[in-house]
Amino acid sequence: MKIKYPQSFPIAIIPTPLQKIKYENKNFLIKRDDFTGSLLSGNKVRKLEFLLKNAKKKRAEYIFTCGGEQSNHARATLLAAKKYGFKVKLFLWGKDSVNAKGNLFLDKFFGADISFLNKENYSDVNNIMQEEAETLIKKGKKVYVIPEGGSNAIGIWGYIKFIDELNKQINLKQIDGIYSASGSGGTAAGLLVGASLFKLPLKIYAVNVLYSKEELRKKIINSAEGCIYEFDLSCKLDENNLVIVDGFSKEGYKNINKNKLKLIKSFGEQTGILLDPAYTGKGFTAYYENILLKRKGMKVIFVHTGGMFGSFAKSKEYLSV
Numbered sequence: 141m142k143i144k145y146p147q148s149f150p151i152a153i154i155p156t157p158l159q160k161i162k163y164e165n166k167n168f169l170i171k172r173d174d175f176t177g178s179l180l181s182g183n184k185v186r187k188l189e190f191l192l193k194n195a196k197k198k199r200a201e202y203i204f205t206c207g208g209e210q211s212n213h214a215r216a217t218l219l220a221a222k223k224y225g226f227k228v229k230l231f232l233w234g235k236d237s238v239n240a241k242g243n244l245f246l247d248k249f250f251g252a253d254i255s256f257l258n259k260e261n262y263s264d265v266n267n268i269m270q271e272e273a274e275t276l277i278k279k280g281k282k283v284y285v286i287p288e289g290g291s292n293a294i295g296i297w298g299y300i301k302f303i304d305e306l307n308k309q310i311n312l313k314q315i316d317g318i319y320s321a322s323g324s325g326g327t328a329a330g331l332l333v334g335a336s337l338f339k340l341p342l343k344i345y346a347v348n349v350l351y352s353k354e355e356l357r358k359k360i361i362n363s364a365e366g367c368i369y370e371f372d373l374s375c376k377l378d379e380n381n382l383v384i385v386d387g388f389s390k391e392g393y394k395n396i397n398k399n400k401l402k403l404i405k406s407f408g409e410q411t412g413i414l415l416d417p418a419y420t421g422k423g424f425t426a427y428y429e430n431i432l433l434k435r436k437g438m439k440v441i442f443v444h445t446g447g448m449f450g451s452f453a454k455s456k457e458y459l460s461v
């Protein structure tokens with residue numbers, strides 16, 4: 141099936157490998173989206189291919205985006221946008237530190253202009269970004285604001301294309317579902333639209349790490365429906381194919397509990413794969429408990445969405461298990 145994709149920049153190193161993994165004598169498939177690049181790596185890179193091209197077409201000079209202080213999306217946006225000649229401003233929920241680690245270290249090292257916001261102000265980040273953009277617009281500048289996680293009708297094309305890519309690596313008609321960690325919901329939204337476009341009855345499992353179950357479902361459906369509407373796609377969403385997997389981030393988005401750290405460590409020692417504390421560590425714990433232990437016969441692919449640098453910001457916790 142031929143899909144007419146919006147224009148994009150070639151930023152991600154794709155196709156990423158689809159690997160057969162053995163962990164505790166359990167075999168499963170993992171799609172390595174942590175391999176989309178080195179510093180410019182993870183799931184956000186696929187979205188940025190479409191978003192930054194769109195920004196260039198609109199002749200933007202500035203890119204604004206937001207996230208937590210360990211935001212993988214913010215780090216990837218900074219690096220990719222600078223490469224394409226944009227000026228970048230990041231609006232981060234957290235505090236500055238002379239001893240910055242992980243993603244924040246990279247943001248600072250690569251010369252990011254950062255506005256730090258506390259939790260309360262961050263809840264209004266879209267308005268804050270918009271107001272600051274207006275100030276520049278009044279001076280005749282063009283600003284392109286990318287929402288949290290790059291999750292909008294354009295960004296999610298990254299994960300529509302992912303379905304196309306994965307379907308060439310394995311016949312997805314023989315697969316029951318795709319499992320990944322979900323924050324702003326764009327990855328799951330793209331997977332849902334992609335599965336629908338390619339007429340694949342895949343279950344899309346989204347492990348919520350940031351928002352409530354209801355909020356996340358709404359975000360995913362809104363992004364997916366928004367994309368179908370804006371690009372006039374000939375497909376219809378089956379909302380039953382979206383499964384929100386709840387209860388795996390009770391310790392909070394910025395934390396990770398001891399049991400999950402133990403699994404991350406044991407998985408890492410057996411496979412050489414590092415899972416991050418905010419997303420993939422929680423996503424994999426859910427996959428391990430719900431699929432590998434309980435639904436052994438199911439063919440569900442786990443997507444490693446990246447986030448490695450977040451682990452370096454929690455080295456003390458990682459080494460304490």
Ligand SMILES: Cc1ncc(COP(=O)(O)O)c(C=O)c1O
Binds near residue numbers: 288324419446
């Ligand atoms: C490593 C990693 N995995 C998963 C996600 C979640 O992706 P989405 O925001 O598209 O739901 C993110 C988002 O920041 C991420 O950085």
